[in-house]
Amino acid sequence: MILPPATLGILGGGQLGRYFVMAAQRMGYRVVVFDPDAQSVAAKTADAHIHADWNDQNALREFATQCRAITTEFENVPATTMEFLARFTTVHPSADAVAICQHRSHEKAFLVKHGIPIAAYADIRHEDDFAQVNESHFPAILKLASSGYDGKGQQVVKSIEDANEAFIQFGRQHCVLEKMIQLDKEISVVLARSEDGDIRYYPAARNEHRNGILAVSVMPAPDVSDALMEQAKQVASQIAFDMNYVGTLAVEFFISGNQLLVNEIAPRPHNSGHTTLDICVTSQFEQQVRALCGLPLGDTTPHCTGVMLNLLGDRWFVNGSEKPQTPEWNKLLMNPKSRLHLYGKSEARIGRKMGHVTLLADQSVPLSSQVQALEALI
Ligand SMILES: Nc1ncnc2c1ncn2[C@@H]1O[C@H](COP(=O)(O)OP(=O)(O)O)[C@@H](O)[C@H]1O
Ligand SMILES: [Mg+2]
Structure with a gap:
């Protein structure tokens, strides 16, 4: 220790x-x-x-x-x-585990090798690789294999010609062409694994993205069957085991009908785990410390449902002003059920993650009306 x-x-x-x-x-x-x-x-x-x-x-x-x-x-x-x-x-985690997660093609190959369901994809290294792609693969998303995030380095494409053009625009860098999934829901599981193989999970969170960036995350995920919640935990822990992972890990999933597909793996704490700072005794970050130092992993039981709203820099430019203006936080700060987090970034920019708000949800009121009420305070 x-x-x-x-x-x-x-x-x-x-x-x-x-x-x-x-x-x-x-x-x-x-x-x-x-x-x-x-x-x-x-x-x-x-x-x-x-x-x-x-x-x-x-x-x-x-x-x-x-x-x-x-x-x-x-x-x-x-x-x-x-x-x-x-x-x-x-x-911790190992360079090998991080190398898998930082490259979409390696990540997908790893998942396929371990029998974990993912969206159909084709590896695109040269224009010739489009020859093996069938028209039934479209609509699809061309994604840069490395260094994309928050929806950057991605392009929706409707045909091989489209995809080819996007590939050229991406400078002919290694890409994956992923079939577009009929998304019913997106969820993620954050877990921590220790050197001796002990695993603690947080309940799966349900995530809503806007423009490829996480906007809202609810933990535990509402309206997801117990069977899918359990399956997501099992798949996430299999991934951690197969990578011999030590630390905090997040797995993003697509739900399409009753099918659970892995989208991607983050070898670190995750934006959808931010609620754990306010609703659990042990946050995803404390677990990262504990796993790194060989301390016993902490308790992950939430005290209540938590809703996380991301605060993007866009909110600093609401009145069409050129110069960023700090939003008024008064109403939010007066609400006893919310906690404001700001990350200390000196400059607000459109699309930049400036902070988030966590709502400690009340079980007796419908969640959607609580989220709406919270939005109105910001
Ligand atoms: N194959 C797909 N089908 C449908 N939606 C997708 C697909 N791939 C990505 N998306 C949407 O775009 C979001 C961001 O894509 P993702 O691959 O997770 O990239 P990032 O690294 O930017 O998070 C996903 O959370 C999902 O909402
Ligand atoms: Mg993602």
Whole structure:
């Protein structure tokens, strides 16, 4: 066990890293953030910030020397960076697990290999690869195999010609062409797995995306059958087991009829797990600390249903103003059932995640009217 006041390291310095820092510091650890971005919001709360490139070996060696154990908040950290760090200190999850999750094609191949259902897809490396695609595959989504997020690097396509054009626009980089699913619902499961294989899950959350970005997440997911909720947990834990995963992991699913398909895997805490900060004794970030340090995993039972509304930068530009204006939070702050989270980002931009609100839902009132009432307060 790695006990406080040991120093822990986190790769990446966004809001997920910031919550890791806060969870670890509350438990008495020191935390160093490694992030190339000088404006890192995690670094503002951390004990130290190493502000260097992902491939800067001197800086990485310095980071590894300072940290008793290192984890990540960002799946696009080069796997070679994580391998390098693992030569000097404990690193969880493994570079191998992160390498699978950071590449859609590797991720899909991994899921297929382990018999886990996913949407039909074709690997597209060259224009020639479209020859093996059937017209019945459309409509489809062409997705860049690596470095896409929040719906970026994706294009809906209706035909092979369309797909070809999008492929050229993406600079002929490796893509996957994924059949469009008739989505009834989207859910996600966040879990934590320890080095000795113990797994604790949070109940599946139900997610609603707008423009490819998570907008609303409800935990536990309403209107999803017990059978599907259970199946989602089983699939998520199988994935964690098959990756020999250590840390907090999230699995996103599509529900189409009574079919459960895996969409993607995040080797880190997840936006849909933010409710755990307010509705559970142990948040997804504290689990990340516990799993990293070999501490017993904590309790994941929610006290109540939690609703998370993302606060995008768009809300800072509501009156068509050119300059961002901080929204008025008064009404929200006066509501006893909501908690406001802001991530400390200095500049609001359209589509940027600035914070979120958690509603502690009341069981005796329909959820949709509570969400509407909350929206009206913002
Ligand atoms: N094959 C698909 N069929 C239908 N909707 C999809 C499909 N792929 C993605 N989407 C929609 O787009 C969202 C973002 O896609 P995703 O692959 O999860 O990318 P990101 O890495 O940006 O989260 C999904 O949550 C879903 O709402
Ligand atoms: Mg996604």
